[in-house]
Amino acid sequence: MTPGARLAAAAQILDEVLAGSPAERTLTNWARGARYAGSKDRAAVRDLVYDALRRRRSLAWVGGAGTGRGLLLGLLRLAGTDPASLMTGEGHALPPPTPEETGRALSDAPEAVRLDLPDWLLPRFQAALGDGLEPACAALAARGPVTLRANLARTTRDEAQARLLAEGIETHPDPEVPTALRVTAGATRVAQSRAYAEGLVELQDASSQAAVLRLPLRDGDRVLDHCAGGGGKTLAMGALKRLTLAAHDADARRMADLPARADRAGLKVDLAADPARAAPYDLVLVDAPCSGSGTWRRGPDAKWRLSPDDLDRLCALQDRILDEAAPLVAPTGHLAYATCSILPEEGDDRVAAFLARHPGWTPVDRFVARPDDRGDGFFQIILRRAGPGR
Incomplete structure (x- = not known):
């Protein structure tokens, strides 16, 4: 798939999710039907869909519409990519942006839009987080880390880290959680690794x-x-x-x-x-x-x-x-x-x-x-x- 075709597939999936379909199930159904899509294509489309959903309100504001296409327009603009370079209308790509799809500057958006929260949740988040509101919302708008737990009943964290590295999986020890290893490279290899199969590590958030x-x-x-x-x-x-x-x-x-x-x-x-x-x-x-x-x-x-x-x-x-x-x-x-x-x-x-x-x-x-x-x-x-x- 070309980058433009991946974008078009993500827009279609997003429209289904925005209409009420669960994201994971919708992605699975698309992958089953899209036999032309390789593993890298499926991963790229998945990333586009989840990146757009994390920032649904802010991207709709910048993209000019709360549709799959609008969210992706916003995603491209905030990433500094000219949407017209991928939305060409050629092959399986989406049609080019129209003059009506200019969107708005994120700096002009209301606070709940900028923080990607439903309006009713903003006061609850403010009460819970105080000065930490914006950093927490920024974290929720980004991809989460992949973290492993070293099974101390079978190994040490250092030994688990060495075993993972031997299989091409790079990790960084968490400075505050003595069982945690954050994966910095090779995350897709974890489930097939011998370290995982032998019970030395498990996926678990820090x-x-x-x-x-x-x-x-x-x-x-x-x-x-x-x-x-x-x-x-x-x-x-x-x-x-x-x-x-x-x-x-x-x-x-x-x-x-x-x-x-x-x-x-x-x-x-x-x-x-x-x-x-x-x-x-x-x-x-x-x-x-x-x-x-x-x-x-x-x-x-x-x-x-x-x-x-x-x-x-x-x-x-x-x-x-x-x-x-x-x-x-x-x-x-x-x-x-x-x-x-x-x-x-x-x-x-x-x-x-x-x-x-x-x-x-x-x-x-x-x-x-x-x-x-x-x-x-x-x-x-x-x-x-x-x-x-x-």
């Missing part, structure tokens, strides 16, 4: 790794990952201490790959359909379903789909899950509540509401990460349960 390292884990503890999903945090906990691990998810299909991943990592994990049967646990981790606002650069269409009613429903779900998880914790045990959100409604507000409903719990640790070039946005608070007679 903020998530940092949160796991703060958990009160001791050898012999019984630990439940209550909203396990794919089990990334289950495996991260198991790499730190000798634990009896259980994982549960309301949709067990999300854990389908966890047994194979655990075997690769040298761990045993019980998939608990009813975690109450094996309660109590020394630690219950609730990484609750949320807006994902701290990770929107990885799934940017979610930012534009979220509504105030959706947020209210998520908060009610988070309350319900916490209420279900709390009785599973042993006396003097810990309950960790986490979300990949930077919205206070899904973080401190939920913890305050929980403490009002459940006396006898004490906050012992709070961790907040804002999205930046090292990691995603994340929230975690650890609560300790009072012992008998207290």
